[in-house]
Amino acid sequence: MHSSKNITLFQQLSNDAGGGLLVYNPVAPTPQLIQMMRRLEKDHGPVRHIILGTVALEHKVRIESFFLKLLILK
Numbered sequence: 001m002h003s004s005k006n007i008t009l010f011q012q013l014s015n016d017a018g019g020g021l022l023v024y025n026p027v028a029p030t031p032q033l034i035q036m037m038r039r040l041e042k043d044h045g046p047v048r049h050i051i052l053g054t055v056a057l058e059h060k061v062r063i064e065s066f067f068l069k070l071l072i073l074k
Helices: 033-045 063-074
Strands: 013-014 021-024 047-051
Touching: 013 047, 021 033, 047 063
Parallel strands: 021 047
Antiparallel strands: 013 021
Protein backbone atom coordinates (compact mmCIF):
# COMPACT_ATOMS: atom_id res chain seq x y z
CA MET A 1 0.00 0.00 0.00
CA HIS A 2 1.35 3.40 -1.01
CA SER A 3 0.42 6.53 0.88
CA SER A 4 1.07 10.07 -0.27
CA LYS A 5 1.09 13.12 1.96
CA ASN A 6 0.94 16.80 1.24
CA ILE A 7 3.35 18.61 3.54
CA THR A 8 3.38 22.37 3.89
CA LEU A 9 6.78 23.89 4.60
CA PHE A 10 7.14 27.27 6.23
CA GLN A 11 9.64 29.30 8.11
CA GLN A 12 9.06 31.82 10.84
CA LEU A 13 10.76 35.14 11.41
CA SER A 14 10.96 37.08 14.62
CA ASN A 15 12.65 40.22 15.90
CA ASP A 16 15.52 39.33 18.18
CA ALA A 17 15.43 41.05 21.58
CA GLY A 18 18.89 42.47 20.96
CA GLY A 19 18.06 43.76 17.48
CA GLY A 20 18.10 41.84 14.24
CA LEU A 21 16.14 38.83 13.05
CA LEU A 22 15.73 35.23 14.13
CA VAL A 23 14.86 32.67 11.42
CA TYR A 24 13.16 29.47 12.56
CA ASN A 25 13.14 26.46 10.22
CA PRO A 26 14.49 28.13 7.06
CA VAL A 27 13.14 27.05 3.68
CA ALA A 28 14.74 27.10 0.22
CA PRO A 29 16.55 30.39 -0.40
CA THR A 30 14.81 31.34 -3.63
CA PRO A 31 15.64 34.73 -5.17
CA GLN A 32 12.24 36.00 -4.01
CA LEU A 33 12.87 34.89 -0.43
CA ILE A 34 16.33 36.46 -0.37
CA GLN A 35 14.88 39.76 -1.68
CA MET A 36 12.22 39.68 1.03
CA MET A 37 14.83 38.93 3.69
CA ARG A 38 17.02 41.84 2.52
CA ARG A 39 14.05 44.23 2.84
CA LEU A 40 13.33 42.94 6.35
CA GLU A 41 17.00 43.36 7.29
CA LYS A 42 16.83 47.02 6.28
CA ASP A 43 13.93 47.58 8.68
CA HIS A 44 14.85 45.25 11.54
CA GLY A 45 18.60 44.59 11.31
CA PRO A 46 20.56 41.56 10.12
CA VAL A 47 19.77 37.90 10.69
CA ARG A 48 21.48 37.06 13.97
CA HIS A 49 20.14 33.57 14.62
CA ILE A 50 19.02 30.64 12.49
CA ILE A 51 17.31 27.82 14.38
CA LEU A 52 16.60 24.40 12.94
CA GLY A 53 13.87 23.27 15.31
CA THR A 54 12.73 20.21 13.43
CA VAL A 55 14.02 16.84 12.31
CA ALA A 56 12.14 17.17 9.00
CA LEU A 57 14.43 16.42 6.09
CA GLU A 58 12.77 19.18 4.07
CA HIS A 59 14.35 21.78 6.35
CA LYS A 60 17.66 20.00 6.99
CA VAL A 61 18.60 19.86 3.31
CA ARG A 62 17.97 23.61 2.93
CA ILE A 63 19.81 25.06 5.92
CA GLU A 64 23.29 25.13 4.38
CA SER A 65 22.20 26.86 1.18
CA PHE A 66 20.04 29.30 3.18
CA PHE A 67 22.98 30.13 5.43
CA LEU A 68 25.39 30.58 2.52
CA LYS A 69 23.09 32.73 0.39
CA LEU A 70 21.81 34.90 3.19
CA LEU A 71 24.77 35.35 5.48
CA ILE A 72 27.92 34.59 3.49
CA LEU A 73 27.20 35.67 -0.09
CA LYS A 74 25.81 39.16 0.60
